[in-house]
Amino acid sequence: MKFLTSFRRHSIARPALLILALVVIGLGYAGVNPQRSSAETEMTQQIEEGKALFDLTCSSCHGLGAEGTSQGPSLIGVGAASVDFQMGTGRMPAARQEAQLPARKVNYTQEQIDSVGAYIASLAPGPAVPKKEQYSPEGLTEEEIARGGALFRANCSACHGIVGGGGAMPNGEYAPSLVNTDEAHIWEAVRTGPQQMPTFSQKVMPDQSVREIIGYLDEAHEQPNYGGLTMGEAGPVSEGFWIFIVGIGGLAIVATWIAKKGARAR
Ligand code: HEC
Ligand code: HEC
Structure with missing residues (x-):
């Protein structure tokens, strides 16, 4: 106790406590933070990869900032779900203008598709890829x-x-x-x-x-x-065609049968 009271009176007590407090906070922060910041860098990295792939394969139609061109609509706000659907079914990247773009063979890994989705989602919020x-x-x-x-x-x-x-x-x-x-x-x-x-x-x-x-x-x-x-x-x-043939056809047979029977009965 005697030591503490004399220490408190010492001129370096306040700065020393301040430094100690900073060290404690710093250590605590370092302990909590690395995980979060590495998740963050992972995310920015994914977005950057997505943007690179997008600029290369999609921007000719959708524009360099995905704002759209005469060849393709704006993708701002369509969300990662739309990208996952369009790329995941092989509809995108479209080869050329067609009346309807069919589902085709997919030439991209799910990782690549996810990165483009992350890039589009980073531009504006939209429907996210669903959880299971x-x-x-x-x-x-x-x-x-x-x-x-x-x-x-x-x-x-x-x-x-x-x-x-x-x-x-x-x-x-x-x-x-x-x-x-x-x-x-x-x-x-x-x-x-x-x-x-x-x-x-x-x-x-x-x-x-x-x-x-x-x-x-x-x-x-x-x-x-x-x-x-x-x-x-x-x-x-x-399906309508078959219902027509079987349904109406059946009715016609029944009607003929009734008519015949009626004629005989007379
Ligand atoms: C040859 C031109 C062309 C290229 C290349 C292309 N797109 Fe498209 N994209 C279109 C057109 C046209 C439409 C709109 C018609 C449709 O929905 O089928 C469209 C629609 C979309 C949509 C749907 C938008 C919505 O409203 O939900 C998404 C998402 C998309 N494209 C993503 C991509 C991605 C990602 C790439 C690159 C991997 C890509 N596109 C490459 C022409 C293209
Ligand atoms: C007005 C007509 C219409 C209705 C109603 C409709 N769809 Fe569709 N659907 C379409 C068309 C057209 C496409 C093709 C779009 C394309 O190729 O980009 C499609 C595409 C799809 C696909 C993509 C299939 C593939 O190629 O892999 C799914 C899945 C789907 N529809 C599910 C549904 C479900 C579930 C419902 C009801 C909740 C529904 N649709 C209602 C017209 C319709």
Whole structure:
């Protein structure tokens, strides 16, 4: 105690305490910070890589700052989800102007796609790439999957066909088959509305409903086709055609039969 009181009276006491406090704070900060700052540099590095790839392969159509040109729309605010969908299904980079850009072979790694997505997301906020629990139908009950079927028939089948086999649309366009589409890409298509497809917001269609639809599609496409007839699974046009032939045809046969029977009865 005697030592402490005499120390406190000493002229270097205050500066010494100040330095000690700074050292303690500094050590504490160094202990907490390295992780955060390395995550930050990792992120800036990812964005820089994304920008480099974008400048090289996308800017000819979308502009050097992604602000758009006469060859392609602005990507500011479309979000990483749109990039992941467009690149992840091989639609982008587009080779040339076409009426409708089809899904193609993907020539980029997921890492490259993520970096371009991070770059686009750094320009302005937009829908992010979904986490697994947002789209995965894992753990859904039969009832929820059945509801997914009802949701799909109400919101999607007009274009994509009753079981998502795809269908023709006006002006020579088409809604593609969903048989081979990744679960995450389905979520992204619903949220970003590519081309003629409407965008379904979180408010209109919560993640739970999207999961149910994905669950329904998974189940529908796992099922083998019983019997030889799939009706082509080519969407509403051919499905309508078959209903016409079988339905109206059946009615015609019944009508003829009744007419014949009636004539005999007379
Ligand atoms: C040859 C021109 C061309 C090139 C190259 C190109 N795009 Fe596109 N991109 C387009 C056109 C045209 C559209 C709009 C039509 C469409 O949606 O299919 C589009 C649409 C998009 C969209 C959808 C925007 C939205 O509204 O959601 C994204 C995302 C996108 N491109 C990303 C990319 C990325 C990333 C690259 C590079 C890897 C790229 N594009 C290269 C022409 C191009
Ligand atoms: C008005 C017609 C229309 C409706 C309604 C519609 N879509 Fe689409 N959808 C399209 C068109 C057109 C495309 C192709 C867009 C493109 O190629 O860029 C598409 C593309 C898709 C794709 C991408 C498939 C691939 O090629 O990998 C998915 C997934 C999808 N739609 C899911 C849905 C779901 C789920 C719903 C209902 C919630 C829905 N769509 C409602 C027209 C529609």
